[in-house]
Amino acid sequence: MSAGDAFTPIERHEIDKAIRDAERLSGRDFYVHVGRSTGDSRRTAWSLHRAVARPANSILIHVDPTARTLEVVTGADVRETVDDRHVALAGLSMQTAFEAGDLTRGLLAVIQQLAQLARPVQSLHTDTP
Amino acid sequence: MSTLEGLLIFAGIPLLIVVAITVMVMAPSLARGNQPRSGSNWKAEPEWFGAPRAVGAREAMANRHQIESGPAAGHNPASAGDHDNVVSDDHGVTGARRRGAGATAMGAEQAPVTSSQDDSDSEQTGGASVRW
Known part of the structure; x- marks a missing residue:
């Protein structure tokens, strides 16, 4: 890992795999951005979320290690099924790992929790009698 | 068994085990280098x-x-x-939001924003902010 990299190749692979798994499980698009915010971290997260391919169907996780903040932005479609309070609770799952300096473990925890939250609800009722 | 042999067996082997365990525990963090994982010294590329x-x-x-x-x-x-x-x-953009410790759900009614674009974002999107 060079001095300017935040993650090792193995860590990148783990995060990429977690994103793929989360997308397969939930049917939503997941994005993770790790870097400094331009001004307020929430507004930076909104800016990043606006720029992705399908914002309404996307969940963006913005981690600012400098400000020690994690922002989760859920698109309009995602928001219909995923409650903001549950997203906040999912965000808390990264706290222990982040405080120990392990961004990868924290991110994996958040991605997995959000994937579970965004998973389509399976109805017990069917059209067939 | 001589004194030297006893010393090697009863002190040397446990010492080797301790060193091996220490190396295995420290290896991942050593492999990561000295890059700070968070805080004001963060210099990694986005x-x-x-x-x-x-x-x-x-x-x-x-x-x-x-x-x-x-x-x-x-x-x-x-x-x-x-x-x-x-x-x-x-x-x-002025009026930056101040957050305390812990998580905050950021619904449309809770996000103090100033620009029209941010207004639109706060209405259409959901999510949360967490500090650590």
């Missing part, structure tokens, strides 16, 4: 995960100072988003 669809976002962030004026600024409108591909510059 990283995107979720490629290749995030390419548009990466380009947008790189060009955010150029694209404020809209499509005429030279950014490819097809590269990202349903929102005219405009990424606002945050430098001019």
Whole structure:
């Protein structure tokens, strides 16, 4: 890992795999951005979320290690099924790992929790009698 | 058994085991180098995960100072988003939100924003902010 990299190749692979798994499980698009915010971290997260391919169907996780903040932005479609309070609770799952300096473990925890939250609800009722 | 043999067996072997365990525990953090994992000393390059669809976002962030004026600024409108591909510059926005420790759900009614674009975002999107 060079001095300017935040993650090792193995860590990148783990995060990429977690994103793929989360997308397969939930049917939503997941994005993770790790870097400094331009001004307020929430507004930076909104800016990043606006720029992705399908914002309404996307969940963006913005981690600012400098400000020690994690922002989760859920698109309009995602928001219909995923409650903001549950997203906040999912965000808390990264706290222990982040405080120990392990961004990868924290991110994996958040991605997995959000994937579970965004998973389509399976109805017990069917059209067939 | 001589004294030397006893010393090697009863002190040397446990010492070797202790050293081996220490190396195994320390190895991952040593492999990561001295890069601070968070805080004001963070100097790593920003990283995107979720490629290749995030390419548009990466380009947008790189060009955010150029694209404020809209499509005429030279950014490819097809590269990202349903929102005219405009990424606002945050430098001019006042009234930054102050957060305490812990998590805060950021619904439309809870996000104090000033610009119209942020108004739109806070109404259409959900999510949460967490500090650590």
